[in-house]
Amino acid sequence: MIPAAFEYARxxxxxxxxxxxxxxxxxxxLAGGHxxxxxxxxxxxxxxxxxxxxxxxxxxYIREDGDRVAIGALTRHHDVEHSDILHELCPIxxxxxxxxxxxxVRHVGTIGGxxxxxxxxxxxxxxxxxxxxxxxxxxxNGTRTIPAGAFFVGLFTSALEPDExxxxxxxxxxxxxxxxxKFHRRAQDWAxxxxxxxxxxxxxxxxxxxxGDRPLRASAVERAxxxxxxxxxxxxxAAEGTAPPSDTFGSAEYRKELSKxxxxxxxxxxxx
Ligand code: FAD
Numbered sequence: 001m002i003p004a005a006f007e008y009a010r011x012x013x014x015x016x017x018x019x020x021x022x023x024x025x026x027x028x029x030l031a032g033g034h035x036x037x038x039x040x041x042x043x044x045x046x047x048x049x050x051x052x053x054x055x056x057x058x059x060x061y062i063r064e065d066g067d068r069v070a071i072g073a074l075t076r077h078h079d080v081e082h083s084d085i086l087h088e089l090c091p092i093x094x095x096x097x098x099x100x101x102x103x104x105v106r107h108v109g110t111i112g113g114x115x116x117x118x119x120x121x122x123x124x125x126x127x128x129x130x131x132x133x134x135x136x137x138x139x140x141n142g143t144r145t146i147p148a149g150a151f152f153v154g155l156f157t158s159a160l161e162p163d164e165x166x167x168x169x170x171x172x173x174x175x176x177x178x179x180x181x182k183f184h185r186r187a188q189d190w191a192x193x194x195x196x197x198x199x200x201x202x203x204x205x206x207x208x209x210x211x212g213d214r215p216l217r218a219s220a221v222e223r224a225x226x227x228x229x230x231x232x233x234x235x236x237x238a239a240e241g242t243a244p245p246s247d248t249f250g251s252a253e254y255r256k257e258l259s260k261x262x263x264x265x266x267x268x269x270x271x272x
Contacts, residue, residue: 003040007049011056014138014165020051021163022140027051029165031074031113034105059112059167062086068134069093071169073112078103080111090171092178092198096127099180102188112166115151118158118214121190125152126215127180130196130207133171139164152214174198179269181262182209185249192249193258195238197266204270211242211259221263231267238263 011017021027028047030036031054039045053059059074062083069089071080080086080097087094100106100114100123114124115135128135128148135146137160151159160166177199182191194209195218204225206218220237244255 001041003037004043004046006040006047008052009049010052014053014056014059014167017051017053017056017165018138018140018163020049021165024049025162027162029053029116031116032076032109034101034109035113035117035119053165064089065170068170068172071111071171073115073166073168074110075112077101077106077109077111077114081106089173089175090131092127092131092174092180092196093124093171095178096123096180096182096196099123099182111169115169116158116160116166118152118154118156120152120155120212120214121210122215123180123182123191123194123209126194126207126209127196128169128171129215129217130198130205131171131174132200132205133169135166136168136170137161137164138167143167145170149217155213157214172200174200176200177204177270177272179266181266181269183258183262193244193255193262195259195262195266197263197270199270204267206238206263206266208238208242208259208263211239211244211255213243216242218259218263221267225267231271232264235260235264235267 027049030050030052059072061072077097077100114122133148135151146159179197181195183193191209196207198205206221208216220240221234224234238259239256244252246252
């Protein structure tokens with residue numbers, strides 16, 4: 001439970017963080033530390049240097065930006081949960097932030113950390129995937145915008161380069177209909193399975209938590225809905241293309257069945 005030795009540097013700006021990351025290929029950014037520090041304690045992560053961005057307050061904001069809402073990477077889950085702008089323009093994001101962990105986790109953990117960590121069991125990546133959100137990254141060569149669909153590439157792996165800082169998340173307005181169904185055994189647990197559904201572009205976007213190595217779009221369900229299927233029959237294809245884990249909470253088969261039930265509930269909420 002004791003991390004390997006590491007150096008620590010507090011970044012004075014995003015540019016400073018990028019420089020520090022560029023100087024040491026084994027360096028890692030520290031935001032809220034609620035995912036990274038537990039991994040370091042069991043030595044699954046052994047960064048040589050922690051680049052602390054936790055005090056870069058200009059990375060903490062939620063604001064309207066044209067037809068999008070821009071959320072700074074360091075915005076805490078608590079602030080996302082209680083944002084008036086998000087309640088009005090994209091309530092699935094504020095609702096989902098309120099389902100993450102417990103109050104302590106929500107006061108310290110950041111939306112950028114949750115996205116950069118790319119844990120398939122995390123809630124917010126699934127919602128951002130359903131929304132076709134954009135992730136903004138800044139590196140030594142400037143800034144680029146990555147669609148959520150291309151950002152989550154594998155187990156705890158994102159499209160971020162080691163010397164890039166995730167600076168902003170950009171989400172569309174989505175008020176027509178939405179649902180996030182999180183199934184867990186105890187109130188503050190991670191999702192055994194989660195489902196995000198959003199009414200968008202004349203149809204429904206559906207994405208799944210914890211049924212593969214990354215958040216997954218339920219493409220078969222979306223196709224069935226385009227073909228005119230009702231929620232109950234569309235939901236029957238929810239497990240197509242998934243590869244859920246088996247653990248002490250439930251088997252892969254159980255999670256597949258659960259995903260069908262939760263997709264049906266999410267679609268009934270969203271389209272009803
Ligand atoms: P950190 O731990 O600081 O960083 C995580 C990773 O992202 C590190 O690799 C770090 O280098 C990288 N990183 C962080 N910020 C950036 C950035 N701006 N640019 C580039 N890389 C960056 N999450 C859920 O979704 N649902 C839950 O139910 C849930 N329950 C939890 C319960 C507990 C008890 C705990 C401890 C955590 C839980 N979490 C849950 C995780 C929580 O949401 C974390 O806060 C979040 O996953 C990581 O955010 P962080 O700011 O703490 O990131």
